[in-house]
Amino acid sequence: MSTVDKMLIKGIRSFGPENKHVVTFFRPLTLIVGPNGAGKTTIIECLKLSCTGELPPNSRSGHSFIHDPKVAGETETKGQIKLRFKTAAGKDVVCIRSFQLTQKASKMEFKAIESVLQTINPHTGEKVCLSYRCADMDREIPALMGVSKAILENVIFVHQDESNWPLQDPSTLKKKFDDIFSATRYTKALEVIKKLHKDQAQEIKTYKLKLEHLQTLKDAAYKLRENIAQDQEKSESLKTQMKELEMSIQGVESKITHTETTLKELRKLQDQISTNTTARSTLFKLQQTQYAALVEENEDTDEELREWQTKFEERIALLETKINKLEREMKDEETKSSLLSQTINDSMREIGKLQAEADKIFTKHNLGSLPDAPFSKDVAVNLTNRLKTRLLDLEKDLQDKKKAGEMELKFLWERYVAVNARCSEIEGQRQAKIESKFGISKRIKEKENERDFAEQELSNLNLAHIDDRERNLQIEVERKTLVLGERDYESTINQKRTEILALSRRSELCTVRKMSWLVILRIEMDENKDKIRGVLKGRLPSEKDLKKEIANTF
Structure with missing residues (x-):
């Protein structure tokens, strides 16, 4: 525990600059008594200034705090405060603060000229002086x-002009208590957390928009893939159709060749039939002519004639047989001719259909005009070359589209991988923020537990017992004063007065603490009133009854 041992005052208010005034502080209690203007308040002000660096109120920026040069009859007055105290570690430290007040032509100038801390080196036993700026000294x-x-400012070395700060407005009171209990750091931490949460939410929105854009690009890539696949399927189907058409064209060409051969044979047979018919008619005419030209009858015997007749009939039968055979062959040839004519007509119709389909294909794929049938070998070769060239162009376009689609898909995939990596990084940062937030929440709960424990200790204070004891002591002092009269018990009376003063100070301190906790409870209840009413479902007493119960409790 830190304690104050001695303090030297020189050139401060009523303490002159020529003399050194040393105040020794005793433990556990030091009483400072004296008439008005003797410097009691100045001692407290010097203690506060030494420890915190804060000038007392109404000191006009230090002009009225330093001994007036006019009173000393000089143009410059120097003041000094030396305070020796033990640190919390039990080490002796001397704090020296020096000031200067200069009287100029139209105004006085106040200046802090030196701030020094003196300690003793435990190894060598020598004094070590450390010079600080005022701001560093105030923190050290x-x-x-x-x-x-x-x-130090508001509780231990509070000035009498500022001792009523617990009765000030709620905002000032809250600020004081925040400073005393160091709640400002937690408030700032909460503000930083809120700001970080807001920034993270904004960043998440931005990345969501980017993700939606990338999703759109991804869908477009999938559509391009589907279009490429459909184009490939169409190309394959066109290739298949072209192969089928080539096969059908070859079949039709073979049929046409066979039909032409059959027609040639049929024409030969027709020529033979016409030739044989002409020869037969010629022979028949020749026979008639020869028969008419006969001058005399045949003088052969009947047997010879019958033999000739038999031979002639046999010959006629043979000729009739040949004629029937030729007629049958002619009928067969006519049947074949009709069949071949029908085949030719069917082939011509099929050729017309194929030619129409070929015209459509040529028009659709910009292959130019289709040559008129029948095709010569050169025309067929030229047409085949044109089809192959067009097919190669289509395949080249397809390959170009494939390459373009693959490049675009690769680019989109890289973008997608980068976005996934960034999302993972953001997720890690978010988890770190959540863990930090959890740690801060845990510390807040610990502070709330400490506050509850302090409230419990405050509730355990028996202020009524202290007040009763004070009243009993006052009654006892009055009784003994009346009994003893003018007897010489001054030392005993002084001792009792000292006890009474200590008890009154303790009572005042308890009263201040009581009021402080009442204000804190009131602020917290005002903040959480709606929440408590919601939890208790209307069973919370009214504000007036609640204040009365709290007052009775304390």
Whole structure:
């Protein structure tokens, strides 16, 4: 525990600059008494200034705090405060603060000229002086004492003009308590968390928009893939159709060749039939002519004639047989001719259909005009070359589209992988923020538990017992004063007065704490009133009854 041992005052308010005034502080209690203007408040102000660096109120920026040069009859007055105290670690430290007040022509100038901390080196036993700026000194001394600056200002070394700060407006009171209990850091931490949460939410929105854009690009890539696949299927189907057409064209060409051969044979047979018919008619005419030209009858015997007749009949029968055979052959040839004519007509119709389909294909694929049938060998070769060239062009276009689609798909895939990596990184950062938030929430809960424990300790304070004891002591003092009269018990009376003063100070401190906790409870209840009413479903008493119960409790 840190304690204050001695303090030297020189050139401060009523303490002159020529003399050194040393105040020794005793433990556990030091009483400072004296008439008005003797410097009691100045001692407290010097303690506060030494520890915190804060000038007392109404000191006009230090002009009225330093001994007036006009009173000393000089143009410059120097003031100094030396404070020796033990740190929280039990180490002796001397704090020296020096000031200067100069009287100029139209105004006075106040200046802090030196701030020094003196310690003793435990190894060598020599004094070590460390010079600080005022701001560093103001932070260093509370740290050495182990007490915050707010507690030194508002609780331990509070000025009498500022001792009623617990009765100020709620906002000022809340600020004081935040400084005392170091709640400002947690408020700032919460603000930082809110800001980070807002920034993260905005960043998440941005990445969601980017993700939607990339999803759109991905869908477009899939559509391009589907279009490429459909084009490939169409190309394959066209190739298949072209092969089928080539096969059908070859079949039709073979049929045409066979039909032409059959027609040639049929024409030969028709020529033979006409030739034989002409020869037969010629022979018949010749026979008639020869018969008419006969001058005399045949004088052969009947047997010879019969023999000739028999031979002639046999010959006629043979000729008739040949004629019947030729007629049958002619009928067969006519049947074949009709069949071949029908085949030719069917082939011509099929050729017309194929030619119409070929015209459509040539028009669709911009292959130019189709030559008129029948095709010569050169025309067929030229047409085949044109088809092959067009097919190669289509395959080349297909390959180009494939390459373009693959490049675009590769680019989109790289973008997708990069976005996934960035999302993973953001997710890791978000998890880190969540863990940090969890740690802060845990610390807040610990502070709330400490607050509840302090509230419990405050509720355990028996202020009524202290007040009763104070009243009993006052009654006892009055009784003994009446009994003893003017007897010489001054030392005993002083001792009792000292006890009464200590008890009154303790009572005042308890009252201040009571009021502080009442204000804190009131602020917290005002903040959480709606929440408590919602939880208790209307069973919370009214504000007036609640205040009465709290007052009775304390």
